[in-house]
Amino acid sequence: MSAVVALSSLLDARQVWRGRAAPLLEGEQPTGWPLLDAALPSRGWPQASLSEILMPADGVGELRLVLPVLARLTQGDRPVVLVAPPYAPCAMGWRQQGVNLRRVEIVDASEKEVLWAAEQCLRSGSCAAVLAWPYQADDRSLRRLQVAADTGRALAFVFRDRKHLANASPASLRLELDGAPRTAIRVCKCRGGNVPAQAIPFEHVQGFPRGGRNAVATTYVVHQHVHGAADSGPRGNHIRKKSDA
């Protein structure tokens, strides 16, 4: 022990292994929203576990948040299952987002059966992702979903009202969607990393031609004409529609 060995000689002799910082990996399930990916420790949706999406009301972009990953998953073999969605998914709208509807199964379940059906789907291992809209879900039932997602190697999404934010949840990831004044995502909990302090801007309506410009503008002009000449406008429009259809 008396001999003092210089650290540099040890390093030169390659007797000491030097760790280096892990490179930033790309996640296995990227969300399709680069800003969100960057904020999450898993660089995407947490693999084989439960993500909870809390929202103030329907229609604030909760589906657009998950549609990129659904579009990717539905190109594979395993189907995506929607358990008790609050409305009918608009088939054309989903196709516009790149979803293959042949791989989307919708399960109608009564209030009591939602969690059972979601758990069965997750546990089976034959679904790529399961989206559920439970009416009532407590800590215990969400934990069951989390375990089932892990067993079946599937992505689980639960959509709930924002009022549940105060309750603890076993989900790996909790996102809160904010509708007004502008849409933003707040990460409330993310396993394996610190919660980002700031909300992530989420512009989910970028696909729209804004405020009556572009192609829609022509229709709008026709509409303006209608006030004056009640007959000509709609009829011309009608013919155009038919040729489109």
Added chain:
Amino acid sequence: MLWACLLLPQLALDGVLRRRADDTPLVLVDGAVNARTVVAVNASARAAGLRIGQRLTAAQALLARFEAVQYDAADVARWQQFLAGVAYRYSSQVALLPHAIVLEVSKSQSLFGSWSVMERRLREDFSALGFRYRIAAAPTPHGAYVLAGVSDGQTALSHEGMQHLLDHVPLSKSRLPTPAMDALPRMGVRRLGQLLRMPRDGLQRRFGAELLRAMDRLIGDLPAGLELYTPPDTVDWSIELSHEVENIAALVFPLRRMTSDLAAYLSGRDGGVQRFVLKLEHRDRAATDVPIGMLSPERSADVLFDAARGRLEQVQLPAPVLVLRLIAADLPGFVPAGRDLFDERPAHALPFEQLRERLRARLGDDAVYQWGTTIDPRPEHSQRIAAQDDTPLEPRPRPTWLLQRPIPLRGALRVIAGPERLETGWWDGGDTRRDYYVVETEMGQRAWAFCAPGERSGWMLHGWFA
């Protein structure tokens, strides 16, 4: 030719025992009402000292509590038919002998492998079904039948080998006509080999031609003369429950037996089942029917059990159940689903078809479906269940949630995009004239709403850009 024989020594008892989950003492009794005799005992009854051949009164003196079930010859025949259906999977030539099934296996060896492999598979199948058996193989069916009667697992692949094995069989186990078998031991003939080497003309003079014919069939000089089994095209099985069942949960065990029997029978037939009926028979009233329908023909025991149990659990029993009956009139062909060699699913994954049947069984037959787009531009008609979706993509924005029926939308709204005039539907009376807009509510929701052409009031919500 190589014939396998499956001897079923306890068919009647096994048929009764496999219906019950517990192992309480049980005997089968037969005979006149005043002189009932024990004809079969289960393990726990034997441990208590009950023996075959005892009078029922003597048995009752030995053991206070045991169950006595009437021996039913028709039941035994039914089980034998069922097991022949299971064995039919391995050979097209299956025949029934008393307490045994024989099947020709040499032609099936190219499919299933050598006899030792096939023997193992037969043993697995019959053990899984809960029947006791002894297996032997020999070039003639009657030879295999005799060898199986001596001990389990005897195999003779050639005529010489069979002769050699038969030489040592005691005459009492040779299954030859009874009069000769009573007389021959008194003459000093105790082994089958001795009998086979005796002068034929002398035997014919003493015992008639019937003994010689039986011996010739045994060693294969005469055709076996068996009537081959053909599987029936319908299934109608019933289980008489040991007591009146008032709780559906008590039907689960017999149901599992029935569905796994059905699966075994179907794979023997290389068929599937898409629809079957469970009849729950009550004492003085019409039976409760539980129809079970699946989306495609199935024959996996788990799928059949899941589907049946899911529907059975929703039944409200009007009266106690005495008999559980399963009827499958239509047994279509079965095409197994192909699976990818490099399947990305976990190893223990349930096939999606099975999951779908499980969900349908509990949630209702219409509970699992897919949406597809149509070419109708009216949003109400733009999609239907399980339609094709090869229609061209709509260039204008469409929401992701669609309300089945539009509802009024109130509050301050900001128009984001629109209008999109929709004026169509003249061909079926569902005339529609609407201007569709993308609007934003105060809460930041993006809605797809319409109003009458040219107006910007009276908004009706038709979808959400969620």
